[in-house]
Amino acid sequence: xxxxxxxxxxxxxxxxxxxxxxxxxxxxxxxxxxxxxxxxxxxxxxxxxxxxxxxxxxxxxxxxxxxxxxxxxxxxxxxxxxxxxxxxxxxxxxxxxxxxxxxxxxxxxxxxxxxxxxxxxxxxxxxxxxxxxxxxxxxxxxxxxxxxxxxxxxxxxxxxxxxxxxxxxxxxxxxxxxxxxxxxxxxxxxxxxxxxxxxxxxxxxxxxxxxxxxxxxxxxxxxxxxxxxxxxxxxxxxxxxxxxxxxxxxxxxxxxxxxxxxxxxxxxxxxxxxxxxxxxxxxxxxxxxxxxxxxxxxxxxxxxxxxxxxxxxxxxxxxxxxxxxxxxxxxxxxxxxxxxxxxxxxxxxxxxxxxxxxxxxxxxxxxxxxxxxxxxxxxxxxxxxxxxxxxxxxx
Amino acid sequence: xxxxxxxxxxxxxxxxxxxxxxxxxxxxxxxxxxxxxxxxxxxxxxxxxxxxxxxxxxxxxxxxxxxxxxxxxxxxxxxxxxxxxxxxxxxxxxxxxxxxxxxxxxxxxxxxxxxxxxxxxxxxxxxxxxxxxxxxxxxxxxxxxxxxxxxxxxxxxxxxxxxxxxxxxxxxxxxxxxxxxxxxxxxxxxxxxxxxxxxxxxxxxxxxxxxxxxxxxxxxxxxxxxxxxxxxxxxxxxxxxxxxxxxxxxxxxxxxxxxxxxxxxxxxxxxxxxxxxxxxxxxxxxxxxxxxxxxxxxxxxxxxxxxxxxxxxxxxxxxxxxxxxxxxxxxxxxxxxxxxxxxxxxxxxxxxxxxxxxxxxxxxxxxxxxx
Numbered sequence: 161x162x163x164x165x166x167x168x169x170x171x172x173x174x175x176x177x178x179x180x181x182x183x184x185x186x187x188x189x190x191x192x193x194x195x196x197x198x199x200x201x202x203x204x205x206x207x208x209x210x211x212x213x214x215x216x217x218x219x220x221x222x223x224x225x226x227x228x229x230x231x232x233x234x235x236x237x238x239x240x241x242x243x244x245x246x247x248x249x250x251x252x253x254x255x256x257x258x259x260x261x262x263x264x265x266x267x268x269x270x271x272x273x274x275x276x277x278x279x280x281x282x283x284x285x286x287x288x289x290x291x292x293x294x295x296x297x298x299x300x301x302x303x304x305x306x307x308x309x310x311x312x313x314x315x316x317x318x319x320x321x322x323x324x325x326x327x328x329x330x331x332x333x334x335x336x337x338x339x340x341x342x343x344x345x346x347x348x349x350x351x352x353x354x355x356x357x358x359x360x361x362x363x364x365x366x367x368x369x370x371x372x373x374x375x376x377x378x379x380x381x382x383x384x385x386x387x388x389x390x391x392x393x394x395x396x397x398x399x400x401x402x403x404x405x406x407x408x409x410x411x412x413x414x415x416x417x418x419x420x421x422x423x424x425x426x427x428x429x430x431x432x433x434x435x436x437x438x439x440x441x442x443x444x445x446x447x448x449x450x451x452x453x454x455x456x457x458x459x460x461x462x463x464x465x466x467x468x469x470x471x472x473x474x475x476x477x478x479x480x481x482x483x484x485x486x487x488x489x490x491x492x493x494x495x496x497x498x499x500x501x502x503x504x505x506x507x508x509x510x511x512x513x514x515x516x517x518x519x520x521x522x523x524x525x526x527x528x529x530x531x532x533x534x535x536x537x538x539x540x541x542x543x544x545x546x547x548x549x550x551x552x553x554x555x
Numbered sequence: 556x557x558x559x560x561x562x563x564x565x566x567x568x569x570x571x572x573x574x575x576x577x578x579x580x581x582x583x584x585x586x587x588x589x590x591x592x593x594x595x596x597x598x599x600x601x602x603x604x605x606x607x608x609x610x611x612x613x614x615x616x617x618x619x620x621x622x623x624x625x626x627x628x629x630x631x632x633x634x635x636x637x638x639x640x641x642x643x644x645x646x647x648x649x650x651x652x653x654x655x656x657x658x659x660x661x662x663x664x665x666x667x668x669x670x671x672x673x674x675x676x677x678x679x680x681x682x683x684x685x686x687x688x689x690x691x692x693x694x695x696x697x698x699x700x701x702x703x704x705x706x707x708x709x710x711x712x713x714x715x716x717x718x719x720x721x722x723x724x725x726x727x728x729x730x731x732x733x734x735x736x737x738x739x740x741x742x743x744x745x746x747x748x749x750x751x752x753x754x755x756x757x758x759x760x761x762x763x764x765x766x767x768x769x770x771x772x773x774x775x776x777x778x779x780x781x782x783x784x785x786x787x788x789x790x791x792x793x794x795x796x797x798x799x800x801x802x803x804x805x806x807x808x809x810x811x812x813x814x815x816x817x818x819x820x821x822x823x824x825x826x827x828x829x830x831x832x833x834x835x836x837x838x839x840x841x842x843x844x845x846x847x848x849x850x851x852x853x854x855x856x857x858x859x860x861x862x863x864x865x866x867x868x869x870x871x872x873x874x875x876x877x878x879x880x881x882x883x884x885x886x887x888x889x890x891x892x893x894x895x896x897x898x899x900x901x902x903x904x905x906x907x908x909x910x911x912x913x914x915x916x917x918x919x920x921x922x923x924x925x926x
Contacts (some may be wrong), residue, residue: 297791475686476640499641548685552645555681 168521315357317450346417402451578622581694661826662900698734782831804896848919
């Protein structure tokens with residue numbers, strides 16, 4: 161099997177898997193007062209410290225959650241509610257057009273049910289948000305915006321935003337800034353304090369940790385209304401009994417992935433550049449989406465996103481799958497029906513080209529053999545997918 | 556005498572098969588049997604609704620997200636690859652829009668038949684062939700052996716009528732593994748195989764009208780064209796809001812202002828969209844002894860002389876011995892015994908007139924009827 165869908169989920173790091181399985185046999189509620197509880201609490205707090213240290217945050221800024229979707233919802237809704245409660249004029253939510261649905265749909269929900277106005281920032285042809293575009297949006301509605309959310313790195317095309325500049329603009333207008341860094345942590349350098357953001361989402365399973373463990377990094381001075389009420393865990397922002405094994409495993413994975421970023425970046429960049437160059441050599445009219453490869457640092461090192469004119473993405477996916485190559489057409493949809501990606505459309509691709517796109521995402525255990533497998537398959541697969549597209553048009 | 560056109564068949568060799576999986580019990584068992592026969596099977600759910608509902612409503616439809624999940628669940632149990640193909644635009648264009656247009660023109664279309672002809676064994680089959688598949692397998696109840704299409708063994712479930720419109724080249728890429736089985740056996744097999752859809756109710760009616768309210772569906776899409784209801788004496792006996800509300804042979808819902816002079820029930824005899832007239836009358840006037848069919852499709856060499864056959868004029872019932880004659884582009888059918896309620900727009904499917912009467916010879920679309 162050639163697994164090139166690490167942006168969907170990546171295999172657990174062996175040390176994270178070992179931490180998880182070792183911890184699964186333990187008992188203890190971190191809120192309990194007896195010995196087992198103390199032991200659990202210690203494990204949680206040590207994990208929290210590990211995570212904080214790896215991403216440049218304070219331990220008290222780590223709000224443990226189940227993953228990216230929960231962290232994004234907590235940030236967008238929680239910051240909105242709290243800011244609006246402090247100042248009733250602030251009812252606008254500003255997000256970028258390339259956000260994950262966990263942010264976009266949370267914003268839309270606020271617009272539908274909580275009286276918010278959702279402002280969607282355009283992205284450029286590479287999928288980036290220009291800080292000046294954000295400045296103009298905020299300047300047009302001074303004192304009306306409750307929260308801004310712009311992702312650190314895009315899950316489809318791998319574009320890395322200048323989060324620090326964006327956060328600075330938001331703060332100029334007194335608006336809290338959230339970033340979805342689910343694809344960024346462990347893939348590019350992320351320093352919570354240095355970035356200046358107020359809230360940052362991360363999740364375990366994108367960086368070699370378990371599914372179901374993640375965190376919202378939340379500045380100590382950030383006001384955030386909870387989604388979940390109950391036992392008052394996690395600064396009263398996120399109630400619920402803490403997942404000790406998951407948190408320990410998350411911490412192991414975050415520490416290992418972050419410590420390995422430089423080596424991994426070099427390794428993945430080389431593999432990815434090779435993949436893109438050789439795929440384009442096989443299919444000359446294939447086009448790379450997102451930031452050009454000669455601008456490292458602005459693109460996730462493991463991301464190769466390509467459009468194949470005249471092909472349906474789902475035909476390509478199916479034909480590659482039959483050859484043992486696993487990749488993605490974009491973010492998966494519940495019904496499995498391929499809709500053109502909102503990210504690609506926001507970047508200005510036409511619908512046909514957007515439909516004919518594939519994301520290959522490499523990760524920590526990718527090898528040159530994986531690239532070879534794609535290069536060997538892609539020519540015949542594209543040719544066949546084109547014939548299928550023609551056949552459908554003719555029939 | 557009746558020579559079947561030569562057709563290559565997929566049934567007796569191992570091929571790559573695309574199994575169309577609706578999320579129902581029949582197509583799931585069909586996929587299972589194809590896999591067990593040694594074929595290389597990939598499951599595909601056809602997404603045909605533009606905005607699928609999240610959950611299925613009652614026993615109708617097969618196009619909700621829940622149905623798609625059921626199909627996926629079955630494919631996972633069978634351990635075959637599974638994909639969803641979005642054919643909503645094609646389905647709208649080739650099935651739903653013609654369905655509406657046919658009603659507006661005073662005819663009674665059969666959308667399942669059109670879907671087989673234009674979607675499953677055209678768009679899907681052609682795409683599948685281009686992707687390297689040899690055939691499309693479905694859960695239809697019909698028997699297909701060496702290009703010979705026959706009625707299913709289970710007469711209650713027989714679907715050869717809605718497949719009778721397929722050309723030989725389309726049937727060459729078709730596999731119907733359920734043709735020999737009664738429905739009860741298929742359900743039992745699904746349960747034995749651990750397929751969660753074993754108890755799922757059969758789908759009824761028209762999949763793109765999950766409410767079952769065809770009139771309401773048409774009313775939203777066809778401008779009202781009110782007119783008169785006229786009896787055989789030429790007398791106006793009622794009014795209507797458009798011919799699309801009626802089907803030849805219909806008795807209920809006519810909304811007539813006064814009873815017939817003889818007190819007997821009246822039926823829809825004919826629809827005339829240009830003059831906006833609905834003709835109504837007594838039941839015996841529904842009897843038809845001849846019909847003309849357009850756009851014939853033949854699985855045998857087109858008959859050069861008169862040919863005896865058995866004709867079926869709707870999906871359930873409406874069967875009579877007949878003589879068929881090809882005249883230019885049309886088929887003239889003389890019925891040996893009258894049939895009641897023959898609606899233009901439906902298909903006339905011709906079967907071989909032997910003891911079983913179960914071999915499909917060809918079909919045509921009913922254009923006109925005569926008494």
